[in-house]
Amino acid sequence: MSVKQGLLALLAEEPMYGARLRSEFEARTGGTWPLNVGQVYTTLARLERDGLVEPVGGSDDEGRIAYRLTAAGLSEIESWWLTPVDRDSTPRDELVIKLALAVTAPGVDVQRVVQAQRTATLRHLRDLTRLKSRASDEPSANDVAWLLVLENLLFAAEAEVRWLDHVESTLSRMPAAAVRRASAVDAVAGPSDTPRTAAALPKGARA
Amino acid sequence: MSADTAPVLVLDDVSRVHGEGETEVVALSHASLTVARGELVAVMGPSGSGKSSLLNLAGGLDRATSGRVVVEGVDVASLDARGLAALRRRSIGFVFQDLNLIPSLTAAENIGLPLELDGWSVRRARSQALDALDRLRLRELADRYPDQMSGGQQQRVAIARALVGERTLVLADEPTGALDSHTGEGVLKILRQRCDAGAAGLLVTHEARHAAWADRVVFLRDGVVVDETGTAPTADSLLTEAR
Numbered sequence: 025m026s027v028k029q030g031l032l033a034l035l036a037e038e039p040m041y042g043a044r045l046r047s048e049f050e051a052r053t054g055g056t057w058p059l060n061v062g063q064v065y066t067t068l069a070r071l072e073r074d075g076l077v078e079p080v081g082g083s084d085d086e087g088r089i090a091y092r093l094t095a096a097g098l099s100e101i102e103s104w105w106l107t108p109v110d111r112d113s114t115p116r117d118e119l120v121i122k123l124a125l126a127v128t129a130p131g132v133d134v135q136r137v138v139q140a141q142r143t144a145t146l147r148h149l150r151d152l153t154r155l156k157s158r159a160s161d162e163p164s165a166n167d168v169a170w171l172l173v174l175e176n177l178l179f180a181a182e183a184e185v186r187w188l189d190h191v192e193s194t195l196s197r198m199p200a201a202a203v204r205r206a207s208a209v210d211a212v213a214g215p216s217d218t219p220r221t222a223a224a225l226p227k228g229a230r231a
Numbered sequence: 232m233s234a235d236t237a238p239v240l241v242l243d244d245v246s247r248v249h250g251e252g253e254t255e256v257v258a259l260s261h262a263s264l265t266v267a268r269g270e271l272v273a274v275m276g277p278s279g280s281g282k283s284s285l286l287n288l289a290g291g292l293d294r295a296t297s298g299r300v301v302v303e304g305v306d307v308a309s310l311d312a313r314g315l316a317a318l319r320r321r322s323i324g325f326v327f328q329d330l331n332l333i334p335s336l337t338a339a340e341n342i343g344l345p346l347e348l349d350g351w352s353v354r355r356a357r358s359q360a361l362d363a364l365d366r367l368r369l370r371e372l373a374d375r376y377p378d379q380m381s382g383g384q385q386q387r388v389a390i391a392r393a394l395v396g397e398r399t400l401v402l403a404d405e406p407t408g409a410l411d412s413h414t415g416e417g418v419l420k421i422l423r424q425r426c427d428a429g430a431a432g433l434l435v436t437h438e439a440r441h442a443a444w445a446d447r448v449v450f451l452r453d454g455v456v457v458d459e460t461g462t463a464p465t466a467d468s469l470l471t472e473a474r
Contacts, residue, residue, distance in 0.1 A: 139450070139457060139458050142450070142458075143448075143450075143458050143459075143460050145439075146275075146439060146442060146443070146448050146460050147460050149439055149440070149442075149443040150442075150443045150444075150445070150446075150448075150460070152443070153440075153443035153444055157420060157423065157444075178440065178443075181439070182439050182440050185439035186439070189277070192277075193277060
């Protein structure tokens with residue numbers, strides 16, 4: 025998505041001028057995507073060039089020009105709502121690449137890489153939870169937008185922790201030789217120092 | 232250290248070993264942990280990592296093989312069975328995944344029961360139970376039996392019971408077990424509020440989303456504390472500023 029669709033979506037409600045488009049956009053996306061007013065005007069100029077918006081009359085007393093959607097603009101935004109977001113173009117995730125490399129690189133203690141990331145992600149999750157718990161019991165429409173954005177970040181962080189747990193448990197089931205190969209250089213402080221006693225626990229004694 | 236800043240729970244280099252020789256199993260190995268008033272600490276880790284062992288030791292349900300467990304300044308090892316039972320009644324509340332409430336007693340009776348067992352009069356126990364319900368805004372549940380309450384309400388009543396009277400330490404083992412995510416969140420919110428109001432909480436969970444309600448997370452693997460997320464809350468991220 026680009027700023028273009030955001031502005032078209034707002035103009036579908038009523039005509040607005042640039043500064044108001046900017047503040048509405050920020051308020052409704054939970055402040056996760058700050059825009060500058062120059063960006064808004066550049067985008068409006070392109071939308072006008074492409075026949076998707078048009079000015080409503082002349083400028084007002086303060087020199088502001090309001091814009092509204094054309095029929096083509098309305099059709100563009102209606103089709104955008106129902107077009108699924110293309111996940112094939114998802115940006116590469118540094119963490120995924122880092123762990124994939126860690127598993128195959130000699131001398132890297134993957135367990136510690138996983139643990140360090142999980143600690144950071146759990147902290148992030150805690151901070152998000154605190155923000156959420158402060159939210160009002162009777163949220164306004166903009167608050168709801170903000171909460172949904174927050175929830176999305178919570179789910180993403182939670183998914184990351186679950187994936188890290190999965191990585192850890194997958195690696196712990198790998199043949200010892202494979203694990204040793206991956207952590208040969210790190211043998212001094214490596215995972216082999218960690219007692220592996222739980223595997224011998226009788227069922228009743230397990231946590 | 233004053234009474235307000237002294238930790239409510241201290242585990243100092245605690246190990247728990249079952250069996251001996253070839254059948255020896257280390258459930259917990261040299262674990263150290265403190266929980267202060269106002270603090271909620273989560274314990275995470277895979278199955279068999281020692282989470283429940285740690286909770287049982289903290290609650291005086293099991294005794295450490297070595298190391299010290301101190302609750303409200305009292306070394307648990309120094310107590311006989313009767314002293315331990317009294318400590319559990321007076322200082323420690325448990326919230327488990329299920330089997331929390333006695334079906335033949337109302338919410339208020341369930342909450343007042345540990346006080347009655349401790350020699351309080353029925354009337355005084357009830358008054359304390361109603362106070363505990365008031366604090367959680369659950370007064371209307373006082374005279375309902377467990378089967379007249381939803382799962383979420385029962386679990387809230389269990390938290391009220393865990394913190395009735397002078398009890399300061401609440402130990403929770405997967406307290407949101409069978410509840411849906413919204414109801415489970417309500418239960419954690421209440422646990423968090425009780426800790427903010429001065430209780431000390433230890434929460435065993437395998438859900439990162441639940442652990443996120445805690446001030447810090449202690450991570451166990453194979454009976455060993457492998458990590459702690461630290462005590463200081465990080466800045467509330469850029470989100471608040473951007474808002």
